[in-house]
Amino acid sequence: MSPGPSAAPGGTALHRFALGLACGVVLLIAAGALVKSKEAGLAVPDWPLSYGSLNPPRWWQIENVRAEHGHRLIAGAVALATVALAVLASRREPRRWVRRLAWTAVAAVLAQAVLGGITVLFFLPTAVSVGHAALAEIFLCLIVALAVVTSRRWRAAGAVDPGRAPASAGITSVSPVAATVATVLVYLQILIGAVMRHTGAGLAIPDFPLAFGRLVPPRFDFGIAIHYAHRLGALAVAVAVAAVLAAALRRARREPALAGAAGAMALLVVAQVALGAAVVLGGRAVPVNTAHVATGATLLAASFALTLMSWRLARPAREPRAVARAIGGLGEAAG
Amino acid sequence: MRKKNFLAALAILAAIVVVACGGAEKAPTETAKAPAAAPASGTASIAGTIAYANGDPDTAISMNADPKCATLHKEPVLTEKIVTGETGGLANVFVYVKAGLPAGKYPVPETTHLLDQKGCQYRPHVSGIRTGQKLIIRNSDPTLHNVHALPKVNQEFNQGQPFENMELERTFDKAEVMVRFKCDVHPWMSSYMGVVDHPFFAVSDAAGSFKIDGLPAGEYTLEAWHEELGTTTQKVSVTEGQAASVAFSFAAGGVPSS
Numbered sequence: 001m002s003p004g005p006s007a008a009p010g011g012t013a014l015h016r017f018a019l020g021l022a023c024g025v026v027l028l029i030a031a032g033a034l035v036k037s038k039e040a041g042l043a044v045p046d047w048p049l050s051y052g053s054l055n056p057p058r059w060w061q062i063e064n065v066r067a068e069h070g071h072r073l074i075a076g077a078v079a080l081a082t083v084a085l086a087v088l089a090s091r092r093e094p095r096r097w098v099r100r101l102a103w104t105a106v107a108a109v110l111a112q113a114v115l116g117g118i119t120v121l122f123f124l125p126t127a128v129s130v131g132h133a134a135l136a137e138i139f140l141c142l143i144v145a146l147a148v149v150t151s152r153r154w155r156a157a158g159a160v161d162p163g164r165a166p167a168s169a170g171i172t173s174v175s176p177v178a179a180t181v182a183t184v185l186v187y188l189q190i191l192i193g194a195v196m197r198h199t200g201a202g203l204a205i206p207d208f209p210l211a212f213g214r215l216v217p218p219r220f221d222f223g224i225a226i227h228y229a230h231r232l233g234a235l236a237v238a239v240a241v242a243a244v245l246a247a248a249l250r251r252a253r254r255e256p257a258l259a260g261a262a263g264a265m266a267l268l269v270v271a272q273v274a275l276g277a278a279v280v281l282g283g284r285a286v287p288v289n290t291a292h293v294a295t296g297a298t299l300l301a302a303s304f305a306l307t308l309m310s311w312r313l314a315r316p317a318r319e320p321r322a323v324a325r326a327i328g329g330l331g332e333a334a335g
Numbered sequence: 336m337r338k339k340n341f342l343a344a345l346a347i348l349a350a351i352v353v354v355a356c357g358g359a360e361k362a363p364t365e366t367a368k369a370p371a372a373a374p375a376s377g378t379a380s381i382a383g384t385i386a387y388a389n390g391d392p393d394t395a396i397s398m399n400a401d402p403k404c405a406t407l408h409k410e411p412v413l414t415e416k417i418v419t420g421e422t423g424g425l426a427n428v429f430v431y432v433k434a435g436l437p438a439g440k441y442p443v444p445e446t447t448h449l450l451d452q453k454g455c456q457y458r459p460h461v462s463g464i465r466t467g468q469k470l471i472i473r474n475s476d477p478t479l480h481n482v483h484a485l486p487k488v489n490q491e492f493n494q495g496q497p498f499e500n501m502e503l504e505r506t507f508d509k510a511e512v513m514v515r516f517k518c519d520v521h522p523w524m525s526s527y528m529g530v531v532d533h534p535f536f537a538v539s540d541a542a543g544s545f546k547i548d549g550l551p552a553g554e555y556t557l558e559a560w561h562e563e564l565g566t567t568t569q570k571v572s573v574t575e576g577q578a579a580s581v582a583f584s585f586a587a588g589g590v591p592s593s
Contacts, residue, residue, distance in 0.1 A: 039522070063401070
C-alpha cells in the first residue's frame with residue numbers, strides 16, 4: 001500500500017482527529033465511572049442490545065438507564081470514530097507502524113466492548129470489571145499515542161539532515177526514564193483504584209488524611225489494604241510527578257512545552273488528591289467519584305504524552321522504539 | 336494492506352457477533368422433581384405474633400429517578416423495611432419451620448406464585464415460595480424494570496421487562512432463605528422471597544400476626560426472619576388438632592430480644 005501524496009496535511013487531520021478522539025475517550029471513561037458510581041451497571045440487563053432494542057423506551061428520563069445506556073452510546077460513537085481514524089490513517093499516513101497502531105486501537109476498543117458485555121451478562125464479576133477499567137486506560141493511551149506521533153512537534157523533532165544528528169538529539173528537559181516511571185506509576189495507581197472501587201473498598205478507611213486516626217491503619221483486611229495501597233500509590237505518583245516537574249523546570253527554556261505539560265500534570269495530581277479526599281469525606285458522592293476517575297484518566301493521558309515526547313526528543317531517529325518503550329512500560333505494569 | 340486491514344476488521348466484528356450471540360440470556364433452570372412419598376400432613380397449627388417495641392418510623396422514598404414512577408403515587412411511598420401496626424406488631428417477617436419436620440418430599444403445588452411490580456414497588460415485599468413452584472414475575476407498570484434475583488445457592492438472573500404487562504417465569508431448585516430481588520433501574524425496589532421445600536411457612540401481616548397450618552404433631556424449630564432486624568428462632572411443640580402459640584420479639588439494632 002502506498003501512502004497518500006502528501007503526508008503532512010493528512011498528518012494534521014489525523015492529529016486533530018486523534019486529539020478529539022482522545023477527549024472522547026476521557027468522556028467515555030467518565031461515563032463508565034458514572035455507571036459504577038451510581039451502581040447502574042446492571043440497569044440494562046442485556047447486551048449488545050438494551051432491553052432488546054437499540055434504544056430502550058424513555059431511556060433518557062430514567063437515571064440509571066440513562067447512565068448505562070448513555071455509556072453504551074458514547075462507547076459506540078468512540079468505536080466508530082476509532083475505525084474512522086484507522087481508515088484515515090490507512091489512506092493518509094505514510095508510516096506503516098502508525099497505521100498498525102491505529103488498527104491496534106480498533107482491536108482494543110472492540111475488545112473493550114466485548115469485556116463490557118461480558119461483565120453485564122455475568123453480573124459484574126470483579127476481575128472482568130477491573131479488566132474493563134484497565135483496558136479503557138490502555139485504549140486511551142493508544143489514542144494519545146496516535147495524537148502525539150501525528151503531531152507537527154513529533155515530526156519536527158525527527159527532522160534529520162542526511163549525515164547529521166538532529167538538532168534536538170539528546171536534548172530534553174525531562175528524563176524519558178523518569179517520565180516513563182511516572183506514567184507506569186499513574187497506571188498502576190489507576191489499577192489499584194479500579195480494584196478498590198469494584199470491591200467496594202472506597203470507604204474502607206473512613207477518615208482522611210489519616211487512616212483510623214493514624215499514619216498506618218491499626219488493622220488490615222483486604223478492603224483496608226487495597227484502600228491504603230491506593231493512598232500510598234498517590235504518594236508515589238506525587239513524588240514521581242514532582243521529580244518530572246523539577247527536571248522540566250530546570251530546562252524550561254529549551255523545552256517550554258514539556259515544562260508546561262509537566263506543570264499541568266502536577267496540577268492534575270493536586271486536583272486528584274483533593275478529589276480523592278472529597279470521595280472519602282463526602283461518602284462517595286456520585287459527581288465527585290466520577291470526576292476522580294476522569295481526572296485520573298486525564299493525568300495518565302498527559303503523563304503518557306509527555307513520556308512519548310521525552311523519548312522522541314532523546315532518541316529522535318528511533319520513533320517506533322520510543323512508542324514501544326512507552327507502551328511496553330504500561331504493558332509490564334498491567335502484566 | 337488495505338485489504339488486509341479490512342479483513343482483520345471483519346474478523347474482529349465477526350468474533351464480537353459470535354460472543355454476543357453466545358452470551359445471550361440463559362434459559363431458566365428448571366428441574367423436574369421426581370414424585371416421592373410425601374410425609375403425612377397433620378392437623379396441628381402454630382399461630383403467633385411478632386412484636387417490635389422500638390417502632391422506628393418508616394422513611395419515604397424519592398422516586399424522582401424515574402418521573403413516571405413518581406406520577407404513579409399521590410401519597411408518599413415508604414420503604415416498607417419496618418412496618419409496624421398500631422399494637423406494635425411487625426409486618427413482613429418470614430416465619431418458617433426450620434427443623435423437625437419428618438423426612439420426605441412434599442408435593443410441589445400446581446399454583447403459581449406472583450411477584451408483581453406495581454407503582455414501582457414489588458408486591459409482595461416479602462413472600463414465600465416452594466422449591467420447584469412456578470414463579471411468575473409481572474411488570475404492571477407503564478415503565479421499564481429489570482428483575483435481578485440475587486440468590487446465593489440458586490441461579491442468579493437479571494432480566495429486563497421494558498413494557499407493561501410483560502411476564503416471565505422462573506423456578507428455584509434449592510431451598511434458600513431468603514432470596515433478594517432488586518431492580519437496578521429503581522434502586523429503592525427490593526423484595527425478599529423465602530424458598531422452602533415444605534408448605535410450613537407464613538409472612539406476618541400488618542398486625543404482626545401469622546399462622547402455619549397442617550403440621551403433624553412434633554417438636555419444631557421455628558425461625559423468624561426480618562430484612563433489617565435479622566433472625567430469631569424458637570422451639571415449639573404441637574399436638575394433633577391443637578393450635579400452639581408463639582410470640583417472637585425483635586429489638587432495635589437488629590438484635591432479636593428472644
